[in-house]
Amino acid sequence: MSADSTPVDWEEARALAYAAGRSAAGPAEAVPLPDADGRTLAEPLLSLTDLPAFPTASIDGWAVRGTGPWRPVGRVLAGGTAPVLDHDGTCMEIATGAMVPAGAEALIRIEDSTRDDAGLVSGTPRAAPEWRLPGEEATKGEELLPAGTAVDPAVIGVAATCGYETLTVSAQPRAALLVFGDELLTRGTPGDGRVRDSLGPQVPGWLRRYGAVIDPGAVLGPVQDTLDAHVDALRSALATADLVCTTGGTMHGPVDHLHPALAALGAEYVVNTVAVRPGFPMLLARLTGDDGRTRFLAGLPGNPQSAVIALISLVAPLLAGLHGRALPALPHVRVTRAVPGRGSQTHLALAALDHDGRSATPVGHVGSAMLRGLANAHGFVVVRPDTQAAAGDTVPFLPLPLLKGERP
Template sequence: MTRPDWHTARVAAHAAGANAPEPVTLPLSDVDGCTLAEPLRTRTALPAFVTASVDGYAVRGPGPWRLAGRVLAGQVPVASQPGTAVEIATGAVVPPGAEQIVRVEDATRGPDGTVDGRPRRDTPEWRTPGEEAAEGEELLPAGTPVTPGVVGIAAQCGHDTLLVRRPPRATVLVFGDELVTSGVPGRGHVRDSLGPQLPGWLRRIGAVPTVPAPLEPVADTLAAHVDAIATAAGTAEIVCTTGGTMRGPVDHLHAALSELGAEYVVNTVAVRPGFPVLLARLPGGRFVAGLPGNPQSAVIGLLTVVWPLVAGLTGRPLPRLHRVRTGAPVPGRGDDTHLALARIELDGLAYPLPHNGSAMLRGLARADGFLVVPPGSEARAGDSLELLAFPLHPGERP
């Protein structure tokens, strides 16, 4: 069986999510964590009128000026007259005809009601209409993750609702009779480290984890695998399984997928660590991501196929790879892509980390991402490599 290379697998997983669910219109209070399904355009110029950017006096002509009223934010001023000063608050409409604003801290008021002082700058201290954006201007493209900042600018430019794609729901199933979910494992058993950590990774790649707590391992039988996957797919668009991706005596995932009528999108990837990982589509459009049982390999599998899939399902672009310089040599892995745990140090260089075995998590806990060493190559100190940087925040831009 020909294994797709790592880059090809990412592209295939992203394309699998192209038939995303229809977007929905939601109020601004409910859109954080979603994805824009259409460009965000202003419904008004920003700002819509000449707006004072400081507290002070809007003046016309040379000083001293006769005080001729006050205008606060939300009020409509009358036109400024020659020789007058109008007290003005930050954010208020500048009176038509005003030529400058003298800051309140730079002005003095005489007992006869006059105002004197000098503008601090040659250019008026106000914002002009359209200075930030013209009416109808595109501020953000479709596919942009909705953050609190996006919600704020949407409200500022007149939107009450947004057309968005909701984040897909994703759940986790852990396979293995050898797993225990609490305490120190006894002889022959292993503490499950994937059930506790994968929900956090899912949040950071833009999915909504729907993982029961506690998460109990699925029994090592075909019937239990089929039932668990079918049940999970009833409540989540993506089912992430851990373990069972080989074809050993207790590896039932492939047989379960066959019984459920699944079609493979990706079936193993030429990557180390991370072998073997798979992505399959169930009848009805739900997905199963088969992640290896070794913890670091499982995280690599999730970032290889699930992150691009989530991006596809939400209309986001394929997660980007960044270019970095290496601070030390990085070995290759023969014909496979090598994803090497790395940390960016203060000198700006990426250094491979120790404790990077497939079953190890010590290096993963300190890493900033994976260096991508192409098949059939190795890197020397100072070489340029792609970096699959870890997503740090829920819904982070890919």
């Protein structure tokens, strides 16, 4: 394969990465409900029964038949089967969540009722019905959620309500990380020509947020700056991982061995460099193992911000495809300050969202080797090629994968 390539348009690169993931998605599997959190539905979630499955009281009070006053003939609690209320002038005490007896014509709240010395119940039903009807939320066989839905605790709750014990979910990609660069320190402060590795500690967290499994033992580095060491490390990581991310070595310098290593392994480029700043020397390659399974390698630039841009530009769409999820559409925001263009390349500019998420303000400290700006941002303003954004313009926004409730 040739390492020479004209940079791919950024939007096209995202689409290519996503399509590659969709075409290589692994087989679905059934997992217990508690283990499904963070996974993706591989098939539609259908209701196994009417919801509710039976008429259900939404109040504590009385189920009555005919006109009052009513003579109590029993009690029905949640979890019990209600006997038939088959005579006019009778009632049955009922609890919230209990099955409404057949024959009941109305429910009266306990606070709206009285009992006389003979024990007879009087009261007036409210105008709105006080029970839930079968199928009010869903009917048996109805599609509740489509395939491709990300499973969260709410989805698990819906499934449990329907009676599911397991959910059929897409395979969860396993990832590994190889850190390249003899100049990197793994502990201590930088100095004497060496810099601290910031990608080894942070990339696994980004991968997990995008739905990959990466164990501590799947992070290796710094890998020695020789071609043989690169080939050996890649071959070992690809033996167990569906996706291997590497940091550094994506250019063609004297110690950049990634492209020759990919050639030695028979890899095929999906994307080789992207017309985006920062981060253009990113790449995504595809390899077929001896077992016939497709694996991927994502080459992230060595500069930290560029590496994160490569992650969210190529790895995030790839993982969405591998999970069987839709490629999320980018929201739009209003920029509060002008953002320059980068000529024929897309400019991804770090920005912080306001409290309602509708406006974005560019942040400082945004050099490709810097991380301070990233730590204060919610994502990137997208300025398309041959354009610029003036204050007040509405532009696409590429969000970082924040936890729910973290920041806007």
